Every structure is written in structure tokens, then in C-alpha cells.
Amino acid sequence: MHTDLSPALAYLDSQVLGKQHQIKLAVTCLLADGHLLIEDLPGMGKTTLSHALATVFGLHFSRIQFTSDLLPADMLGVNIYNTRQGEFEFHQGPVFSQVVLADEINRASPKTQSALLEAMEENQVSIDGSTHSLPSPFFVIATQNPSYQAGTYPLPESQLDRFLMRISLGYPDGEAEKRMLRESAGVSSHHQKPASQVLSAEQLQAIQKQVSDIHVSDPILDYLLRLVNQSRDNSEFPYPLSPRASKALMRAAQAWALLHQRDFVLPEDLQAIFTAVAEHRLRGSQTDYREDGLLSQRILDLTDPLAA
């Protein structure tokens, strides 16, 4: 029925150890054709994960390191005068890639940030009046340092909203870290797996199309609306969820169901993706990922999927 994604997941698991749930979320995000924001301290495996994602789906990968002096042109590309032919020629920037890792996006100035986010939204880039389409599929993985670190420009709410999910990898558990250390020291009994492509870009696009065919029944839609309305009717939540957020929730739940080889959505699917999809929209820009409990968890606690 569906393409089996378990080899891809197995490969990713072997690359980023002990983070099954986060890996599933990242793949879900990719399947749902959304962009992913990873918020974490440096050195937690953000880059490894994005690299592995690109590899496993056979996608062209590029990485942009955001700094405070990075200009939009550095990322999008520039028109350069070709003296031989006597006309301007467009030189593509690193954004013209199927998987773009925008590293430390909150270190760049707002101008550059919004250039990238515009590209994400439109799937195209406009420079000097001419429009250049971005490759397809186009998947941005942005990483962001916690905003309390020095030299950061936090993303505004409107731009956070462009990311389908925000996840945080967090520290691996002791067992996983030990395994990782052993492998990197070369004492592992079996060699590190070579980079292997499991799926092609065409297959990925086919899967992305299947996502919208996943059945969402009425009770599920009601549950979703109850979740969203909880955020709107309850004064505990400073930023209620928008209709765009409801759309994102549905699409992510569909992708999650597909990842679990079901052709319909269960309440459990919504619950699984809810924090990743909703938390950054609920919390706004000013606060960090980890604070006194998750707002999205609170909404889940307040809403029964089986209520009539």
C-alpha cells in the first residue's frame, strides 16, 4: 500500500542515537512538506540529523551558517555581469538546494531571516525583478540557539508560524551517549554504516502526495477543534492557535499516521505531534522552549479525545 519507511527510520536511528521520537517527528515534518525548526544548544546533533535526513531521501543538501553580517544576497544568490556575453547572469546561492540547513538562524539580522522565510513561504526567490523557482522538494531545517544566549535576534511570532514543527533534541541518555562515544572512538565491533540512500526524491514526493489522502474522520476533526478552541477560550494561553495552526496540526497528524502505516488518523497521532506543532505558536517569541511546563501539554490535559 504505502512505501515502507522503516529502513529510512532505522538508518536515521543509527546516525542520531536514542532520539527515535524526534527523528520520527523530523521525518513527519518532511513528509508533511513543512519546515522544521530545531532549538537546542550547540553540539546536540542538529547538523547530523539534517545531514542524515538529506542523505536518506537522496536530496541535495546545503548548509548556510547564519551570522550577524550575513546578507540576503549571500544566501539567495546574485546577478553578476558576464563580460563575455555582455549580460547579467544569475549565480544561485546556497538556498537553491533541496534540503537547506539554516544553522543558528537567530544569529542573523532580521532582514536576512525574513529573506529566508519568504523563500520558504513562496518556494521561489525574486532578485532584481526576476523570479527563480526553488527546487522541489524544498525542506528547510533551521536551528536556533536558545534566545538567552548572547547575540541572538529571536524570530518574531509571525515567522515562527512558518515552521510546521519545532523540536528539541536534548541530551541523549547515558546508554546512547556511551554507544556514540564507542563508535566515534572506532572500538565498535561493526563499522559505521556507510551513507546510504534508502529512498529517492521522486519517491519522497509521491509519499508527500499520499499524506493528503490520509482519512481524517469527523471525531478527529472535532477533537482537533476542541484542542484549538481550548487555546482560544482560555486566558491561560497568551497566543491562541490560528487557523493556519489547525491546518498544520491536521497535516502533521496525517503524516504521522502515514509514517505508522495507517490510512486514517487516530487521536494518538494528534497527541503525538501536538507539542511539536503547537508549542512554538502558543508560546510566542519571548520565552524559551523549556519553562514551567509545556503549554501544549496543558491543552492536551484539558481536552479529552473521547468527549462528545
Next chain:
Amino acid sequence: MQPIDKPIRNQTASALIALVFCVLSLSLFEPLLFWVLLISLCATGIRLVMYFGWYQPMPSLRTINLLGLLCCLCLGWFSLQIGLLLTMVNLLILAGALKLIILNRPRDLFHLFCTCLFVIGMGFTFHQSVVMTLFYGLLTLSLLVAIGRYFSPSQHLPWHIKRLTVMSVQALPIAILLFLILPKLPPLWKMPVSKSTETGLTDTVTPGDIANLTQSGELAFRATFNGALPLPAERYWRALTLEYFDGKQWSVSPLRKQVREQYRLLNNEFKPRVSGSWWEYEVITEPTNKHWLFSIDVGIPDDLNSSQAIWQSSDYSLLSETPITSRRAYRVRSYPTTPMDQTLYSIDSRLNLQLPNNAAVNPQTQAWAEQIAADNATQVERVQAVLDYFVDQGFRYTLTPPPMPDHPIDDFLFMHQEGFCAHYASAMSYILRLMGIPARMVAGYHGGESLQPDVLSVYQYDAHAWVEAWLDGRGWVRFDPSGIVAPARLELGLQQAVEEESFLANNQMARLQQLPLFAELRNLYSLLDYQWSRWVLGFDAERQHNLLALLLGKVTTQRIMFLMLGICLVIGLLLALYFIPHWQRKRPPANLRWFLQASQKTEQITGLKRHNDGPEHFAERAAQRLSPQSASQFKAICQAFIALNYARDGEASAQSNAFITQCKTFIRQAKAL
């Protein structure tokens, strides 16, 4: 539903409550102490500053506690002057204001909300007019909007307002029914004082008092006549008879009070025989805190209720059995042509020939009275001579006479020769007494404005004083010296009589009254207020009884009970009409109901709680605690439920009998591990 101790994030509700609180305390301008009002204004200011984000930090709890302590001390000091009730009012507002400053948590918000509701209720002890009722209604709505805003902050204000308006309109019929039917119990507690009456007559009159009274445009009472109104010149409303004169001021004679008490003990009420034509009317009087009532001479109570509530005194005045602390209605019939000669002449003459003890006051008047008495033999001639003197000497009628401290009547008669009605009445009564004619001053109102063809409204500025003299063979006869000096006063009212002076000089509103449009509006308002006090405020136990009698024919306990039950049923039905569709929608479909029952059974026997788990998760968790057979059964149920509810071909709303049987079997057989 939600933790009550988290700080409020959305400040709109607090700001709204602050505004309502501010307006509310302003509406209690009179009972509130100035500094309390100031504090509540400051609290609102602080809250608004926080709302607009100009300055965020909140004063610390310690500051507020200190402030509260100081305020309590101050209030304690002031309470000696203002009495218990007003102290309590001030304390409540003060507490509300301090709470407003540190309002941070939902609990504070609810406290303040309830306080505001209570203050609104309290406001009705100070204001009862139709405008204030509407105003307080509006404030209540704003409060509800604020609290609604707190509970669903994402909705816009217009949405809340619209919704609340709709709900209030829906509630209105129920409120009206309850108002009409609910038993009118006597109050458990009465106001120690109704209001500080600076306006209105008092039982001691110095001539200046009435002049002050004319500065007030407040309503004194209204009279609704059956049939034609009396002519303007006949509208002498007697309130009280002043028979004791100490040289400067007139008061109700202590002897008269004693006589009245004795008569009351003997239950010997004065019942004058009346004859001639009469006017019938109902008076609705404003609260005065006094006993006296208003009537045109000779007035007697018209119906049983009125005569039970009214004591007729032998000075032809009507007295209420209880002080008039709220609006009161009574019916009177007045016989203007009946001579007032049925009182005991012995008592009346003893009281009304009394002269001030200090004979050195007003020497000129005494000499002059002797002169007149020598020149004129008969009582009528003597009275006429006094009246003639006022006319001949060109006395002037004025609201602002010069002060006459030492020999008031001498100064008035021979030096200034200008004064107000009370000056004339006082001087004339004194002179008549000096000449051996029993005379007294009557204080009351003269005139009245007719809003409708049959209603007279009498205002405080209609206050008047005139003279009654006992003429042998005719009894008490009314003389109005100020009417002779300024005839316009009788025909057209005070306003025309002193037109050149600034009538109601301190009252800006009264100046506006000169504009025809404003006069029209004012009349309209008076009319509205009249109907309001007559039909709404005046809807007492008796009127309710009448209404019930009209509806039921005969009022018996049983019938009233049935009526009440009927009304309750009607109200319940109205509510049910509204709520049943909601309940219907809330009722879960059959499959879901049975699934929930099955999971409840599982919860019971395993001790697990489902929390907000979906069916799949719960089945997994429960499987570890259920017996293998039950576990597989429950798993099957969950699978079936998922297939029905969520899968592509499932029909969530359609009832599946097979599934229900499955659930029933499980509920019967389920066993824990």
C-alpha cells in the same frame, strides 16, 4: 476548571473592571468621603497605567497593607461623624480600591467582581430613579462583559457586548415575572438614615430657611387628582403648623405635641365634619424622614389604608404613623370650603396667643401693634390694617433680604421692608398675637407644576409659609401677606414673582429650563420618573395582592401556591426551550457511549485512569492489567471502535449493534489480572 492562582495575562478584563469600579464610586459621590473617592480614582488610574503599559511594576503587598491600615485609621476617625452605614459604604469602596491596585490573580478579579455587584445593589439605597436604575443596569452589563472577556479573551469586545445584550433581553421576561410574583417580604434591615436631607422643610423655621429651600429644584411630592385640578391660587399644601415663636424662629409647639400624644393614647383622633365640594387625589411623597404629610385644607384620608397610616391632628395637619423613609403614597380628599372651626378653641387660643419670653425684642413692633389695636376695634379691621400696611408701605418680595439679626421683625417692618414669604408670615402672626388675635404660621408648599392634566408636581422651591388667624365665628382663616405683596406668587408661582432676581441662582440646570426644548425634556423625564415610582417602586405587597386578586379572583393560599408553581414551571420551560438543544447536541452517539462504558469498567477493575488517552493507547495500557481473555476482548473492542469512529469507512454516528453487544459482553465478563 483552571488554576486560580496564575497571574492574569490578559489585562483587558482588569481594566474594564477598574473603569466600572471608578464610575460606580463616582455615582456614590454623596455618601462617599472625599478622600475615599480620591483613592478609588487613583486606583483606577494605576490600573489604567498598567493596562497601557506605561509603568508595569505593581506596588508591593506591604505598601498596600500599610495604606490599608492608614485608611482604616482615618475611616475610624471619620466614622464618628458619618454614622455606621456610611462608614460601611466607605469601607467597602476603600477595600475595593486597594484590591484594584494589587489585582493580579483571577481570584482577585472574582472578588472585585462580586464587590462591584454588591456595590451596585447598595447604590439603590441612595438612588432609585429610573435613570439610575438604567445606569446601574448598564454597569452590571459592563461587569459581565469584563468577566466574559476574562474567560474568553480571544473574542472581541463587540462580540461580548452583543452576546450579553441578547442574554439580558432573554432574561428580562423571567425577571419581570419574578418581580410580579415573588412575595414582597418586609425588609429585614432598615437604613439607619435615608439621606442627609438638607432640602425639605424642618419643624423649626427661621425666615431665611425657606429662602434657602427655594434654591433646590428637587421634587417634594406629586399629587394625582381624580378630576379637575385646583386653581393655582388654591394650591396651599399644608405640611405643618408652627405655633411657638421665640422672637426669631417658629417651631411646632411643645404643648401641641403633648396634646397630640395624649389624644393618641386615648385614640381620640380628630375627625372634622366636612361639607361642600371636594378634590380627590393620591399623593406620592419623596422621603423626608419626617412624619408630616401634605394636603390641601381641609384634608381627610380617603381610603382605609390611608386612614390607617395617617393620624389626623387637631391642627388640621396629617401625620404619618411612621417616618417617611422612602417614597410613600396615600389618598386624600380635600374640602376647601369647609370652615376650620371645629378644633378646641381653648387649646388653640392658649397656644396661639403665646409671645416670646424676651419682651425686649422687637419693641417698635409692640408699640405699633398697640397703636393699631387702639385705632381698630374689630378683629377683621385689625387684620385688614396689617395687610394694608404691607401694601401701602410698598413692601418688596425678595429671595435675598438683608440680614436682620437683633430685632428681626422691627427691622423687617420699619427699616428694610423687603423679605420672603416667611418674613411676612412671621411678622404678621406676631403682630396679630400682640393684638390679641390667635395666629400661627403654617409651613408647606404652594403651587405645583402640572405635567399631565391631572398630576401636580411640587418641588422644593415651591416651599411657602402663610398665616392662619382665628376669627371669632369663622374659625381659622388663612391670610397670605406675601400673596398681597406679590400677587404673581400666587397666580404664577415663585418664578414669576421674583423674575428680576436670579431664580434658583445656584442651579445651572434651572437656567437651562428657560429653553423650551429643555423644559419639554424635563417634563418628559418627570413624567417617566413619575410612572416609574408609581408602578415599579410603588409595587408593594398591597398592589401585588391586588394584582393577584385580579388574576385569581379570590386570593387563597392554595391558589397563590398554584400560581407560583405555574410561574416556576413557565420559567423552567423557557429555560428548557433554550437548553434542551444544547443538551441534545452534547449527548454522545451510541457507539461512543458504549465504548466509554467499557473503558469505565476497565478503569474500575484495573484501577487505571484513562486520562485523555485515545483508544489505542488505553488498550495497550489496560492489556497489562487485564486477564488475558479480557485483554484480548478489550483490544478487540478498541479496534472495532477505531474502525467505526476513525477509519475511512467507519460511520461514527451510525449505531452498530454488533459493537454494542461486544461492549456489553465485555462489561459483564471483564476480569482483572
